[in-house]
Amino acid sequence: MNTTPNSYKKSSFGPAFFFLGKRQRQALADYYAFCRLMDDIADEPCENPQQELTDWEQEIARIYQGEPTTNLGKLLAGDIKDFEIPQDRFLLLIEGMRADLEGKKYKTYEELGWYLYRVAVIVGKATLDILGVRGKEADELALDLGTAVQLTNIVRDVYDDAKMGRVYLPAELTAKEILAGKKKKVLYDALRETAVRARRNYKQAFDKMPNFPRLKMLPCRIMGYVYAQNLAKIEERKFKFTKTIKLSKPEKIRKVFYALYKTLF
Numbered sequence: 001m002n003t004t005p006n007s008y009k010k011s012s013f014g015p016a017f018f019f020l021g022k023r024q025r026q027a028l029a030d031y032y033a034f035c036r037l038m039d040d041i042a043d044e045p046c047e048n049p050q051q052e053l054t055d056w057e058q059e060i061a062r063i064y065q066g067e068p069t070t071n072l073g074k075l076l077a078g079d080i081k082d083f084e085i086p087q088d089r090f091l092l093l094i095e096g097m098r099a100d101l102e103g104k105k106y107k108t109y110e111e112l113g114w115y116l117y118r119v120a121v122i123v124g125k126a127t128l129d130i131l132g133v134r135g136k137e138a139d140e141l142a143l144d145l146g147t148a149v150q151l152t153n154i155v156r157d158v159y160d161d162a163k164m165g166r167v168y169l170p171a172e173l174t175a176k177e178i179l180a181g182k183k184k185k186v187l188y189d190a191l192r193e194t195a196v197r198a199r200r201n202y203k204q205a206f207d208k209m210p211n212f213p214r215l216k217m218l219p220c221r222i223m224g225y226v227y228a229q230n231l232a233k234i235e236e237r238k239f240k241f242t243k244t245i246k247l248s249k250p251e252k253i254r255k256v257f258y259a260l261y262k263t264l265f
Contacts, residue, residue: 019215020131027079027130028219033072035093035123042097043164049101053094060090079130089126092118100166108170109197113147115168120150124220131216141208145224148201151194152231158191160244169194191239195231202228214263221259229255 017025041052059073064087068074079085096118106112124142128134133141154161154168161168162175171190177183205224209217226247234245247255 017219019218023082024130026075027083028127030072030075030079031085031089031123031126031130034076034090037072038093038097042100045101050098053097053101057091057094060087060094083130083132085126085129089122089129092122096122103165105167106170112168112170116147116150117143120153121146127219131219133212133216137208137211141205141212141220144201144205144208145220148198148205149223149227151198151201152227155191155194155198155234155239156230156244156246158187159242188239191234195235195239198231199228202231218259218263221263222256225255225259225262226252 017028020028038053038056041049041056046052059068059070062068063073063077063080066077068077076090096115099115099118104115106115121143124146125139128138128142158169158178162178165175167173167175167178169187169190171186173183173186173190178187202224205220209220229251230245230247233247233251234241237245
């Protein structure tokens with residue numbers, strides 16, 4: 001995957017960055033590149049992915065000591081200084097990637113929350129740091145939107161995750177059972193319950209957005225509307241699918257313009 005800092009420009013989320021200052025756009029691109037790199041290490045492992053994550057933990061420590069050694073680390077060092085990004089925005093994400101490599105499972109949604117916080121909520125917090133939105137309400141927004149988006153990913157990617165031996169749904173299911181089409185009712189109930197929880201979090205996130213500066217919420221609105229629509233598309237199929245259901249480019253663009261309309265008007 002392309003993990004260059006400016007790869008966000010090629011995504012459907014590019015318009016979300018248009019109204020931001022150049023420095024904010026670059027910082028978000030750098031952090032996005034870090035997230036994609038960590039994700040690649042976990043999903044497309046090399047000979048020793050755990051060691052790669054350890055190497056990045058050490059690089060994060062060096063960054064905060066003012067001694068980065070990688071090109072990305074040097075870029076992040078400037079972003080961290082300019083936007084006062086806390087160290088946990090990086091280290092907790094790495095913890096989540098370790099859990100993926102270890103095949104950690106979650107018996108309840110409360111246990112799953114541990115994972116959601118590390119791979120999604122913390123990313124939302126870093127994004128809001130760069131946008132200049134901080135405080136208790138900002139943390140609550142990151143919790144709601146990050147949780148909703150990641151729950152949507154879990155529903156959408158249930159079969160792709162199973163192919164890697166991963167099951168995030170809090171249900172008595174194994175990856176082999178999912179791929180073999182066994183325990184269909186258990187899977188359906190788990191997907192439906194996860195979608196219901198995601199919907200609740202989307203609503204809470206959208207309800208909070210008017211409390212913040214409008215343009216700073218544009219990236220959040222675009223992300224929320226696009227992922228919520230992806231979930232709706234899966235719900236329309238009544239969770240009956242074996243291949244990942246994603247929005248087409250025109251469908252994404254419509255949601256981007258809807259977010260622009262809601263933000264500006």
